[in-house]
Amino acid sequence: MRPFKFSIAGDPETAITTVSANANAKFLGGGTNLLDLMKEDVTHPSALINITRLKHTAIEKTDNGILIGGMATNSFTANHEKIRKNYPLLSMAILAGASAQIRNMATNGGNLNQRTRCTYFYDVSMPCNKREPGSGCGALKGMNRNHAIFGWSEKCVAVYPSDMAVALSALDAVVHVQGGSTGKRTIPFADFHRLPGNNPEIDNNLKHGELITSIELPENDLADHSYYLKIRERSSYAFALVSVAAAMSLDGTKIKDVRIALGGVAHKPWRAAAAEQLLKGRDATIANFKAAATAELSKAKPLEHNKYKVKLAGDAIVRALTYALNGAGYGIEAGLHSEV
Incomplete structure (x- = not known):
């Protein structure tokens, strides 16, 4: 060091x-x-x-939702009564990440700023455009089993590691930041992280010196039918091969609203827009879940060693939606489910 x-x-x-x-x-x-x-x-x-020592640690009810402090720890956030009751999807996602010791230290703002766990990024002897722009992407033609199937570029095929962020993507969160010359501003979560394009070294749209002060969770009626599914190679302290944040609200048997976001498949949390569009207004059935998964995964572009992720992600979408439909995650304890 x-x-x-x-x-x-x-x-x-x-x-x-x-x-x-x-x-x-x-x-x-x-x-x-x-x-x-x-x-x-x-x-x-x-x-x-x-x-x-900054005081951005509160979790507060607002007129239109809940505001969680950027300096609140992951553990405090996941176990807070307001989050567990109103946003169980977020609790499940946080509790699926890392280890209890790390969640006790990690902050919400820091979670959003974490960097890829690509082995080529961490190995300074290997080429990596994210670490050293212009050096090349070692994973593109190398060992890319854990890498992206959506949104990658020739410059970078790394995936974003956060579980929390996948749930925040599905919940349409808004990030509140404060800077020097920029003052205070908000960033819709969909615009916070970036796809690699030609500048994979830039992970998100924060400007240098901007501080995440809080994250806003808009009100929704998704709590009863939410589920976070994480598929990994071991049951603890492992990053997702594929994860799915799924939530829906129902009008009888019809899907009134649905949110699906994927982790482990792209440079940022991947919102499954094609799947959501297909499901809205339709019956909540396994057949429709499968059709939605097929529609979303038809856009995937797997690399040489990660073709398995296409089927894995499709199956995970169906399973997460099924668990959400059955209310498997409501109350949290039943939703701490990881596939290994």
Whole structure:
């Protein structure tokens, strides 16, 4: 690990001003991803500004939903009564991620800023456009079993690792940020993370020095029929091969509203728009779930070693929708289901 300056910010303005003034400075929250990256010499900031004393930790009811603090920990958020009752999909997704120790440290804002777990990104001896723009993508023609089947480019085929973000995508969350020259602004979750395109080194649309202060969850009527399904190679402390956040509201047997987002398949949480469009207004049946999955996966572009993800993702969509229909995740405990 390379030397760096360390300071503690007592208020957001100080933190933002300090980071904005130094292109190589970074905010330090729980540090569960950043410190790993520094130890592996993937990133080497010249200054870290500790923001754990900032007061953006509350989870509050608003007129139109709930606001969760950017500095609230993942564990606090997942187990909060308002989240468990009104947004069980988010609780399930958070509790499916990492380990209890990491969730106790990791912050909500930091979760959204975590970087890919692509082995070529972490191995500094290998080419990686995300780590070193212009060096090439080692995974494109290399071992790409865990990589993207949607939205990738010749520059990068990595996937985004967060479970929490997949649920936030399905819930149409809005990210509240505060910056120096930019002031306060909001970013719809669909626009927060980026596909790789020609600039895979840019993970999201935050500007340097902008701080995530909170995440807004709009009201919905999806709580009774929500489910987060995570398929991984071992039952704990593993990233998703494929995950599905599924939620719906019903009018009798008809699907009034439906949300489906996929993890482990793209450079950002992948909203299954084709599947959602097919299902709205139709009966909630296995046959329709299968048709929706087929419609969505018809757009997939697998790589040499990850063709299995096409069928896996399709089957996962059907299973997650079935569990959601049956209310398997309502009350949370029944929804902590992982396929291995």
